Amino acid sequence: MIYSKITGTGSYLPSKALTNFDLEKFVDTTNDWIVSRSGIHERHIAADDEMTSDLALHASRRAIEAAGINAEDIDLIIVATTSPDKIFPSTACILQGKLGIVNGGAAFDMQAVCGGFVYALNTADLYIRGGQAKTVLVVGAEIMTRMLDWTDRATCVLFGDGAGAVILQASETPGILAAKLHSDGRHQALLMVDGFVSKGVIQGDPYIRMEGAAVFKFAVTMLARVVDEVLADAGLTGADIDWMVPHQANIRIIEATAKKSGLGMEHVVVTVENHGNTSSASIPLALDAAVRDGRIQSGHKVMLEAIGGGFTWGALLLEW
Ligand code: UT7
Secondary structure (H helix, E strand, O other): OOEEEEEEEEEEOOOEEEEHHHHHOOOOOOHHHHHHHHOOOEEEEOOOOOOHHHHHHHHHHHHHHHHOOOHHHOOEEEEEOOOOOOOOOOHHHHHHHHOOOOOOOEEEEEOOHHHHHHHHHHHHHHHHHOOOOOEEEEEEEEEHHHHOOOOOHHHHOOEOEEEEEEEEEEEOOOOEEEEEEEEOHHHHHHEEEOOEEEOOEEEOOOOEEEOHHHHHHHHHHHHHHHHHHHHHHHOOOHHHOOEEEEOOOOHHHHHHHHHHOOOOHHHEOOOHHHHOEOHHHHHHHHHHHHHHOOOOOOOOEEEEEEEEOOOEEEEEEEEO
16 A cells, blocks of 8 residues: 655745834734734745745755655655746746756646645645655745735734745655545635736735634634544544644634644644744644654654635644
């Protein structure tokens, strides 16, 4: 039986950090409000000449090094992003070029907003188990701050830029055990960037808009439900989870979901304070932190879960 297993992780945050105290100087907000409502202390902002593929490149090189492979071994690249470098080609193709990979392996982007990394990892797992790929680079990379309206305090304090990457490889021992994805397009107006490009200009609103309280309620209900679905598929219970690595949007959503899943916060990886909501990058950023500091160990059961605009949501369970 073929499984797929993560053999290396990497992440990258742009060097410029913007703290809540920095924000207080130009947004009608306070450090106390941001920390108490979201758990965020700072976020990172890409330099003007940095593109999403550049962030992805740094994270990918670290994951490749950690896995001990050559870039040329990668036969599929999936980049989860909602802030691509260009309309086309895909950020995955641009990344393939920057990595110098010339083996003709496939590369494509996955657009599921904050759910993107779970969508991409699930897709990569299916490619490997279907025998169409052996070594997949799965990336979540975003420059969310270029889509922020800095006069909209309900959104601009929440998002940040960053990238995370994993190498997923075919394995004879268990890795990804179960996964479930969902979407529901009826709720798109609760969280969206409405604008689009037509006839050479952006039509409509180019900024992130969100009905925060409605998103919050939907998120907690659906995330707890999909975690239960995945555990049931794997024949396990919440007590079997060693680490939950949730999408890092908001500490209150993370805490509420963990509680509903019967999980103490000592089993949850939290990095939202350092980077805010980096959309599809947040799970691999948190995963890399917990792998590098030794919390996640061989044999551990790790649950990933995320929800984003669309809505899209999903969870994925793996054995490390
Ligand atoms: O990947 C999924 C992405 N989305 C999320 O994870 C977000 C989910 N939602 C949330 O995390 C929360 O709803 C927020 C953090 C966005 C907001 O927290 P809340 O407790 O739901 O606050 P609220 O939107 O109900 O606003 C409460 C008050 C309002 O003032 P009034 O009307 O009560 O006087 C807002 O105007 O807080 C005010 N407010 C702010 N005050 C200071 C909104 N944003 C700010 C701000 N600073 N940045």
